[in-house]
Amino acid sequence: MISRRRFSAALPFAATLASAAPKGPAPFGALPSARQLAWHELEFYGFLHFTVNTFTDKEWGYGDESPNLFNPTEFDADRMVEPLAAAGMKGVILTCKHHDGFCLWPTRTTEHCVRNSAWRGGKGDAVKEISEAARRHGLKFGVYLSPWDRNNAHYGRPEYIETYRSQLRELLTQYGPIYEVWHDGANGGDGFYGGAREKRQIDRKTYYDWPKTWELTRTLAPNAVIFSDVGPDVRWVGNERGIANETCWATIDPVGREGGPAAPGDVQEKDLTTGHRGGKRWLPAECDVSIRPGWFWHEKENGRVKSPETLMDLYFKSVGRGASFLLNVPPDRRGLLNEADVQSLRGFGELVRRTFGENLAAKARATASSVFAKGRAFRAENAVDGRRDTYWAAGDGPAELTVDLGREASFNIVRLREYLPLGQRIDSVAVDAWRDGGWKEIAQATSIGACRLIRLAEPAASTKIRVRVTKASASAAISEVAVFKG
Ligand code: FUL
Ligand code: CA
Numbered sequence: 001m002i003s004r005r006r007f008s009a010a011l012p013f014a015a016t017l018a019s020a021a022p023k024g025p026a027p028f029g030a031l032p033s034a035r036q037l038a039w040h041e042l043e044f045y046g047f048l049h050f051t052v053n054t055f056t057d058k059e060w061g062y063g064d065e066s067p068n069l070f071n072p073t074e075f076d077a078d079r080m081v082e083p084l085a086a087a088g089m090k091g092v093i094l095t096c097k098h099h100d101g102f103c104l105w106p107t108r109t110t111e112h113c114v115r116n117s118a119w120r121g122g123k124g125d126a127v128k129e130i131s132e133a134a135r136r137h138g139l140k141f142g143v144y145l146s147p148w149d150r151n152n153a154h155y156g157r158p159e160y161i162e163t164y165r166s167q168l169r170e171l172l173t174q175y176g177p178i179y180e181v182w183h184d185g186a187n188g189g190d191g192f193y194g195g196a197r198e199k200r201q202i203d204r205k206t207y208y209d210w211p212k213t214w215e216l217t218r219t220l221a222p223n224a225v226i227f228s229d230v231g232p233d234v235r236w237v238g239n240e241r242g243i244a245n246e247t248c249w250a251t252i253d254p255v256g257r258e259g260g261p262a263a264p265g266d267v268q269e270k271d272l273t274t275g276h277r278g279g280k281r282w283l284p285a286e287c288d289v290s291i292r293p294g295w296f297w298h299e300k301e302n303g304r305v306k307s308p309e310t311l312m313d314l315y316f317k318s319v320g321r322g323a324s325f326l327l328n329v330p331p332d333r334r335g336l337l338n339e340a341d342v343q344s345l346r347g348f349g350e351l352v353r354r355t356f357g358e359n360l361a362a363k364a365r366a367t368a369s370s371v372f373a374k375g376r377a378f379r380a381e382n383a384v385d386g387r388r389d390t391y392w393a394a395g396d397g398p399a400e401l402t403v404d405l406g407r408e409a410s411f412n413i414v415r416l417r418e419y420l421p422l423g424q425r426i427d428s429v430a431v432d433a434w435r436d437g438g439w440k441e442i443a444q445a446t447s448i449g450a451c452r453l454i455r456l457a458e459p460a461a462s463t464k465i466r467v468r469v470t471k472a473s474a475s476a477a478i479s480e481v482a483v484f485k486g
Pocket of ligand 2: 382383384385386387388389390391478479480
């Protein structure tokens, strides 16, 4: 008996499983963590910029606004969140505190918060209501907590860092699972600072002691990804237009403005837009942009809401280039999304469903020039089975995958996904269509990663398509080839 028990203890379940699963190709380069892999599946999520600025018509509050100003007249978290879900978003990040320092929850760290607002006689908690509504509508919830605080008297001194961490602790422990923690890179300048009304500069590299703050998030919310200019999980894309570079790598080695290590607010921004091929860190890009010119609601911008077509273009330039699409939709003074924004969101949702509703390769037959270890586990069909956790792995040498659509179909979008647990392996591909008895190249693309959307200038009609890997740093591992008519 005793020796039997010892035997089973020496062979844990995971080890049994691993030895049963066929061994795939060796991973290449920097690899995503489990929390990053989960985040990669979200692709499209929302931002809600909401604070005293909504009532003062500003983008950056100075920090001297009376908390009493925050008084949405018809605040309804369900009505705020439902249009985001209808647009296809998978999560929503709320500005729990912006640079003005006003907290949307009744924090113990400052009086500058909803407790002292006219809204609901000081009894309201916008973070609670919005986080709960998000979950009711199937959205994950994330928090934006501005490090720069123009209200706090201690900003610029060590005491403030403790306050900032206490605020983070409250958010991470009181509002359910948090999927993303968002730290912007705005860092000091003039402000109210408890009445001092002065300019305070901080050392971007050292003041916040970011590693310690991130450690706190790891402890309290181990599944949350942490966003900043430089991660550690998700990086800024380097612009606020919502656009990744045509070639955009998930890997990067961020460098500070004057060389040396990078920090939030101190990074060579143009690198963020492209990433670095072969970079040592898996740090995929997130493309943030507002549906309006400003981040906060302004009456005068009601006529300047981006159209569904513009949003679709941004979707192709973010999600379609391996990054995520973070679209801001700011609530108005009622505490609702404005009608113009809601209309555009609904239109965009419909456009996405119409465009990506039918994968013409869903029932296709796939064959490959080679299969890793000639194993069934890595067969070509894995690229057309609608699952991200199965993949076609090529053997050594030229890698080509042919997808037989079974009939002539007209299409203008091809979607490719690499199997991310094995790293970003492919440098470039070409796509061919079968025409007049031969293959004809119809498109080329570079970096693939989580997702590459290839848009054809005009629809192609073909009975089959071929994806040719034209350059790779390791043998191809492709989890999806999909074809659409948009
Ligand atoms: C920036 C802020 O300064 C803007 O106001 C906005 O919140 C944007 C998303 O991040 O750093
Ligand atoms: Ca698959």
